[in-house]
Amino acid sequence: MDVMVPNTFKVQKFIKETHDTFTIELKSLETKNGFTFEPGQFNMIYIFGIGEIPISISGDPNKSGILVHTTRAVGTVTKEMAKLKKDDIVGIRGPFGRPWPIKEAIGSDVLLVAGGIGLAPLRPVIYHLLSNREYYGRIILLYGARTPQDILYRKELEKLRSRLDIDIIVTVDRAVKNWTGNVGVVTTLIPRAPFDPINTIAMICGPEIMMRYTIVELLKRGLSKENIYVSMERNMKCGVGFCGHCQYGTEFICKDGPVFSFKEIEHLFGKREI
């Protein structure tokens, strides 16, 4: 199979999540075996005649029949994607990249810190953890959004919150009086989040600045650098480390990442030249 040739998928469902984010559910036209992936991996999505972009997979890894992607309409390709309708066809290459450390996290508390659309690449982790609940300690999701209207998967989060085996704490950067939740950046939730710092694996996904300050707070809480994981984003093109567009120091984000431990990339993280 040529990794550079896209497979065709048909849009089964288009879900508008917020004013500028949406989810598409896709079904393969070429195989009945479904689509398997690991949480944290991404696909290259080809909108024919427009272009191809990398988007993390945001569905349930246990449900191989449907491929799910959530993204924000922000560039040329995603704005076209936002116009997709049921039965439209897209090209998919993937899955690519190194996944979140769900095996390494067995036996530990798992802290997920998401900012904005960064919740989408962590959603498969949530599905995985909850369907293998007995293997993990406490599961905590700290999620920061811009406003209450920008909260991604809001109904799903509300439903998950009613479970007694996961702590979900949401905060927004701005709100008006009818909002009864937290207001403030997601980093402010870390000092009192209920996890055991010496036995916790943290997975962070969001804008790089948010991840930087989140790491500062996690280190203050006593997490070790090798137990903090981030999902990096760069200009990925080929998805397999051929083209070099996403080179990050000696690493390629598409092939060696997008998930890295902070320990691995500390020397590169936050460097302006890279």
Added chain:
Amino acid sequence: METLEKILVNHPFVQGLAPEHVQLIVGCAKNVVFEPGKYLFRENEQANSFYIIRTGKVAIEVYSPEVGSIIIQTLGEGDILGWSWLIPPYQWRFDARAVELTRVIELDGTCLRNKCENDPALGYEFMKRLANVFEQRLDAMRIQLLDLYGKK
């Protein structure tokens, strides 16, 4: 029932203070409960309290005629609230509203100021601890200003 002293002594803001300083602070403290929707203070009122939130949630708000009350930040269990009692002209700069049933330890600002003036060691300790809170809030506010999740 836990005494005020015991609660205060276990709070990160007070932890590590000399016992005599804790005693001085306890002398300015009382327990207060705010029902949901009640204001701890309002903008421009005289500021004479320093709060340690025991349980609940408090929204720091500013009123805009166009939008109504805008929540700038929420504070919860363990957070400290209010430093306008320390800085002339001792007026609150924002509103603080209990979002849910909120229990606080309220310290009298004039009482604290006088004790800090009279005992520079206590005053310096108090200012160091407050400076930490200022730094955390300023950092958080700066990140908040970046509008990280907005369109680039």
